[in-house]
Amino acid sequence: MNSNNQKIIINIEDSKYINWEIDLKNKLKMLKSKNLEIDSKNIDFSCTDISKIIAIAYQYNCKIIGFRSTSPKTIISSQSLGYKSEFIIESSSNNTSEINKKNLTFSKTQFHQGTVRSGEYLESLGDLLILGDVNPGAKVSAVGNIIIWGRLLGIAHAGCKGDFKATISALQLRPVQLRIAKKVARGPKEKPQLGIAELARIDSDEIIISPLETT
Amino acid sequence: METDKRVILICSGKGGVGKTTLTANLGISLARQGLTTAVLDADFGLRNLDLLLGLENRIVYTAQEVLEEECRLDQALVKHKQESNLSLLPAGNPRMLDWLKPDDMKRIVEMLKEQFNYVLIDCPAGVEDGFKNAMAASQEAIVVTNPEVSAVRDADRVIGLLNTNAIKPVQLVLNRVRPKMMANQEMLSIDDVTDILALPLLGLVLEDEQVIVSTNRGEPLTLNSVNSPAAKCYLNIAKRLQGEDIPLIDPIKESSGFGAKFRRLMQTKIF
Incomplete structure (x- = not known):
């Protein structure tokens, strides 16, 4: 591939929070590379801000391929706009790291808002929460559990590192294929009853689907 | 004024679903309503928008010459014989694919935008470079x-x-809808499709044999036969595109309505 495909990481500095637009423009002026990854440190960006960044990059002929940030808000915003996003847990020397350790299981949950469409692939190092449908042809996988607030019509793989206790739950479970840990199962042939959320888990070496019960 | 200029990409992913037919008919319908419209054939590999519009023999220059600055844009534009508001910018030869960049596409579209209210881009099938170029513009x-x-x-x-x-x-x-098959649930229903794609439905186009006839003749349906069911659908789509509120046809009613029954009767009893 040619040099255009090189990835450059741009930092948006906290100290210039108010002037981040100018800061970004200045940095883009210096660059010739067209594919960028934006590191926004701990700035909270809303969806509007992210759209603004994309528009600015577009002016300078650059294309943004992803975001990384220590701010959950930025990550949720960029992810909901369909960008690859990496959540970085701050490892600074002050006591914030202590809090982060406690919330580690929480912060590892990846959150995606919007439909996951055919050909798209979503993965998470922890649990995966999707607010939207997973369409046929799409694939989602997580080291932990998968929870879909919507319809699952594609392929889901929970416990992809081998966790047999992982579960997959959705408002409508109609997948092409279900995988939990190393088990693979084809989706049920008949349509499920409407209005009942279901949960798939491993029980005595088989993947079984049962109505989701809140405990 | 800049705001009412619209650049619309017509795409599908899969081939043969009716992108080019829609582009041609939409172009004619919009032009009929007095809007200056340009149709741009972005399918450089397998161009046939010019065939559908019946303009193949009038092409002198193509988008390629415009980009290489061998001719002016208005020299390359082919005006439709009956609908003077509609112009076609033909695709160059398939070798253009080797060097065409998204920026080139943007340049062409910018030029077209200066002259026309609507620019319709007929996108190639697939999701590779051809599609990406067209999408960029x-x-x-x-x-x-x-x-x-x-x-x-x-x-x-x-x-x-x-x-x-x-x-x-x-x-x-949603193109090539067969009301009878939909009513018998032999075909995906409108709800099945909109459920998965989660997009606003701009219109339905009924399956119509006249489409094949018109393609072969090089006269888009909307040009003459206003009575054809598909032509009506295309006209409605053009009107909705401009914000007019026209209700969608109900394919199930269409198959059991009086008109359809009458037509079926004619077809079966007389011949």
Whole structure:
């Protein structure tokens, strides 16, 4: 591939929070590379801000391929706009790291808002929460559990590192294929009853689907 | 004034679902309503928008010469013989694919935007370079699909790509709808399709044999035969595109309505 495909990481500095637009423009002026990854440190960006960044990059002929940030808000915003996003847990020397350790299981949950469409692939190092449908042809996988607030019509793989206790739950479970840990199962042939959320888990070496019960 | 200029990409992912036919008919319908319209054939590999419009023998220059600055844009534009508001910018030869960049496409569209109210881009099938070039130059998109599983799957993939490239709004046209099969549930229903794709439906186009006849003649349906069911659908789509509120036809009613019954009767009893 040619040099255009090189990835450059741009930092948006906290100290210039108010002037981040100018800061970004200045940095883009210096660059010739067209594919960028934006590191926004701990700035909270809303969806509007992210759209603004994309528009600015577009002016300078650059294309943004992803975001990384220590701010959950930025990550949720960029992810909901369909960008690859990496959540970085701050490892600074002050006591914030202590809090982060406690919330580690929480912060590892990846959150995606919007439909996951055919050909798209979503993965998470922890649990995966999707607010939207997973369409046929799409694939989602997580080291932990998968929870879909919507319809699952594609392929889901929970416990992809081998966790047999992982579960997959959705408002409508109609997948092409279900995988939990190393088990693979084809989706049920008949349509499920409407209005009942279901949960798939491993029980005595088989993947079984049962109505989701809140405990 | 800049705001009412619209650049619309017509794409589908899968081939043969009716992108080019929609582009041609939409172009004619918009031109009929007095809007200056340009149709740009972005399918450099397998161009045939000129065939559908019956303009093949009038092409002198193509988009390629415009980009290489061997001719002016208005020299390359081919005006439609009956509808003077409609112009075609033909695709160059397939070798253009080797060097064409998204920026070139943007340049052409910018030039067209200066002269026309509407620029319709007929996108090639697939999601490779041809599609990416066409996408780079457009602001909004119409996704065409048929009520069948493979077409819907490909459309879904394309919609995902359009969303990540911030193209808005994306609207849906469901092409080749057979009311009878839909009523008998032998075909994906409208709800099945819109459920998966989650897009606003811009219109339905009924299956019509006249489409084949008109393609072979090089006269888009909307030009003459206003009585053909598909032509009516195309006209409605053009009106909705401009914000007119026209209710969608109900394919199930269409198959059991008086008109359809009468037509079936004519076909069966007389011949």
